[in-house]
Amino acid sequence: MSAGASKWDDLRVRLLSAVAMVLIGGVELWLGGHWFHFFVALVIGIMLWELGRMLSRANTGTAWGLGLMGGLGTLGLSYLPSVFLVPVIGAIVGVGWLVLGRGNGRKTWVTYASLVLLSGFSLIWIRDSLGLWVLLWLVSVVIASDVAGYFAGRLIGGPKFWPRFSPKKTWSGTIAGWLGAALMGYAYAPLFKVEFGPALGMPALVALSVVVAVAAQLGDIAESAIKRRAGVKDSSSLIPGHGGFLDRFDALISASVVVLVLGLWL
Amino acid sequence: MTRRVSIFGATGSIGQNTIDLIARAPAQYQVVALTGGQNVAQLAADARRLGAQVAVTADPGKLDSLRAALAGSPVQAMAGRAALLEAAAMPADWVMSAIVGAAGLAPGLIALQQGATLALANKESLVTAGPLLMATARQHNARVLPVDSEHSAIFQALVGEDIAQVERIIITASGGAFRDTPMQDLAHVTLAQASSHPNWAMGQRITIDSASMFNKALEVIETKEFFGVSPQQIEVLVHPESMVHALVGFCDGALMAHVGPPDMRHAIGYALHWPQRQPLPVARLDLAAIGQLSFRAPDLARYPALRLAGEVMQAGGLAGAVFNGAKERALDGFIAGHIGFLEMAVLVEKVLSQLAGHPELANATLDLDNVAHADHLARRAVDALIAQRA
Known part of the structure; x- marks a missing residue:
């Protein structure tokens, strides 16, 4: 049994942290408005601090500065029209580029910090214009694809998905993630029919859920790749059992941007 | 406070x-x-x-x-x-x-x-x-x-009264833009003519609804639902001056009329300050200067919408949602120039009878989903009828 226990021993802490995150995040999501803007800004700030810390190695002052700028920038963007999006993100990313200096993964910083900041803008935009239910659906799809992937990967295992970037991801887990997302789309379909009318029916929502799951998985893999380059296991240890905020929300970062694009396009 | x-x-x-x-x-x-x-x-x-x-x-x-x-x-x-x-x-x-x-x-x-x-x-x-x-x-x-001036008038006439002693409720209608247009010309009136109201300054859609009396038909149905009276107790009276907004007749023969200038801030202000009254910036009527007010019975041939309102109240259930959805879509059709003024009521009547026995609507519970669905079906039915004509 000891082998089995070691296979599952991180599950308890992981679950407790997950419950705490669902509670805090759920209340913020539900409250919306200024509360949610501030909450997202805080999380984005922490993420940029984590990213800055991984890239600048020991230089904590740099990471703090980048995190603070990221949080304030996200908060500002939540009250500004979208013409400010590119200048604000450009300014923050540009300052990071300058202070990080050569050899510190500046290209990684530019792409990933832009993505993280864009996702903060997206999450707030989705909450304020598409509403609570669309955001809950997005979070549910990301969680479902992650949980289904986690268990299928551990129970079934099998061939690796993309070992070069993410040594633990398996094909079975990836496909189970799509199925989990599809199931979530199916579950949300009646609600969306009330909100958006017959235009967004069940088959369309199931398909969109799988698209979002693919985006989530790619986001997950991208973050893994950054950690491998930086030579760290977790982005930080702020969330017991999960590592850092980037580790936990990597999938949501890319998925939220995809949902914003879909929302503006549909 | x-x-x-x-x-x-x-x-x-x-x-x-x-x-x-x-x-x-x-x-x-x-x-x-x-x-x-x-x-x-x-x-x-x-x-x-x-x-x-x-x-x-x-x-x-x-x-x-x-x-x-x-x-x-x-x-x-x-x-x-x-x-x-x-x-x-x-x-x-x-x-x-x-x-x-x-x-x-x-x-x-x-x-x-x-x-x-x-x-x-x-x-x-x-x-x-x-x-x-x-x-x-x-x-x-x-x-x-x-907040409608007619229903606010009824509401005010009923203050301190027992609804059980109400014999009848009369709501007035200005008669709209075409109250004196000869019947044979009604079929060919233009959008611009239908969009100008003699007494009230309102949006385009409701002004056209006044000319066709679809607006009054909606108000009759609202009166039934809000005050809980029977359809037979509600009467419509054409009153071109729009000063008497409604009258309530009681079992002893008394008739309480609510009189005021056509200014929607009165009804809004009454609802805002209710149960008190507060000074409102509306004009005060000089009845001596006005001299006389006129009333006449509505011509049901001129205003088929009023007859349809009676049928909708009789049917109950989702008929109101069908009626409203069909009316809105027919109005779209008139504004877009696809159908004539009189055809709006013809289409609405057709859709009401088409959907009367619809399996998805008959006996369906009255909730938000079903109201939306009835609205959707009614609009689609109007579209189909307009497409058939073309």
């Missing part, structure tokens, strides 16, 4: 008049939510001026321009239908429901569920889901106050 107020449909004519009254005594009110549609600039300006907590545009694509218009103010910008419903759930003491169309029903229901007093200007709420709305109000100890 300040009252928390929200205004749904703040940029329309009822909403703007409500804002006008509130802005005259800003210290008495704390504005929670203002909502509007495409006119984001007006919405933002009013939200800033009144210090609203949130401003919501119903169009999710307008969040960007609303944020821009509100930049630098503490007003929270939100957009889309979900945001509209969220704003309705924010605690408020008094909520003005002045969104035009079937979209006004859901926010009103949510406001009632919070126990708010709902000032109802949205006609569709009572026409499509009257029993549901009134039951929701009773269940949550909330009150609905009428």
Whole structure:
């Protein structure tokens, strides 16, 4: 049994942290408005601090500065029209580029910090214009694809998905993630029919859920790749059992941007 | 003591008049939510001026321009239908429901569920889901106050009275733009002619609805739902001067008339200050100068909408939603130039009989989903009929 226990021993802490995150995040999501803007800004700030810390190695002052700028920038963007999006993100990313200096993964910083900041803008935009239910659906799809992937990967295992970037991801887990997302789309379909009318029916929502799951998985893999380059296991240890905020929300970062694009396009 | 107020449909004519009254005594009110549609600039300006907590545009694509218009103010910008419903759930003491169309029903229901007093200007709420709305109000100890001038007049004539002693309720109609147009010319009237009202300054759609008396038909149905009288007790009287808004006849033969100038701020102000009365900036009538008021019976051949209202009340259930949806779509058709003025009623009548025995509507419970579905089916049926003609 000891082998089995070691296979599952991180599950308890992981679950407790997950419950705490669902509670805090759920209340913020539900409250919306200024509360949610501030909450997202805080999380984005922490993420940029984590990213800055991984890239600048020991230089904590740099990471703090980048995190603070990221949080304030996200908060500002939540009250500004979208013409400010590119200048604000450009300014923050540009300052990071300058202070990080050569050899510190500046290209990684530019792409990933832009993505993280864009996702903060997206999450707030989705909450304020598409509403609570669309955001809950997005979070549910990301969680479902992650949980289904986690268990299928551990129970079934099998061939690796993309070992070069993410040594633990398996094909079975990836496909189970799509199925989990599809199931979530199916579950949300009646609600969306009330909100958006017959235009967004069940088959369309199931398909969109799988698209979002693919985006989530790619986001997950991208973050893994950054950690491998930086030579760290977790982005930080702020969330017991999960590592850092980037580790936990990597999938949501890319998925939220995809949902914003879909929302503006549909 | 300040009252928390929200205004749904703040940029329309009822909403703007409500804002006008509130802005005259800003210290008495704390504005929670203002909502509007495409006119984001007006919405933002009013939200800033009144210090609203949130401003919501119903169009999710307008969040960007609303944020821009509100930049630098503490007003929270939100957009889309979900945001509209969220704003309705924010605690408020008094909520003005002045969104035009079937979209006004859901926010009103949510406001009632919070126990708010709902000032109802949205006609569709009572026409499509009257029993549901009134039951929701009773269940949550909330009150609905009428804002249409006719229903406010009836409501005021009934103060201190027992509805059981009411024999009949008479609502007046100006007769609209074509009250004196010869019948044979009605089929060929133009959109511009239908869009000008002799007495009231209102939006284009409701002005056309006045000319066809579809508006009066909706008001008859609203009267039945709100006051709980039988269809036979409701009469319509053409009264070109629009000074007497309604009359209530009692079992002893007494007739109480409500007389006032055609200014919607009276009914809005009455609902805002109810149960008190407060001075309102409306004109005072000089009856000696007016000299005389005239009344005549409506010609049912000229106004088939009134006959259809009777049939809808008799049928009950989702017939109101079908009637309203078909009327809206037929009105779209007239505005777009696809059908003539008189054809609107012909199409609505056809759709009412087509959908009367529809398996998905007959015996369906009266809830938001089914109301939306009935509306959808009615509009589709009108589209099909218009396409057939072409």
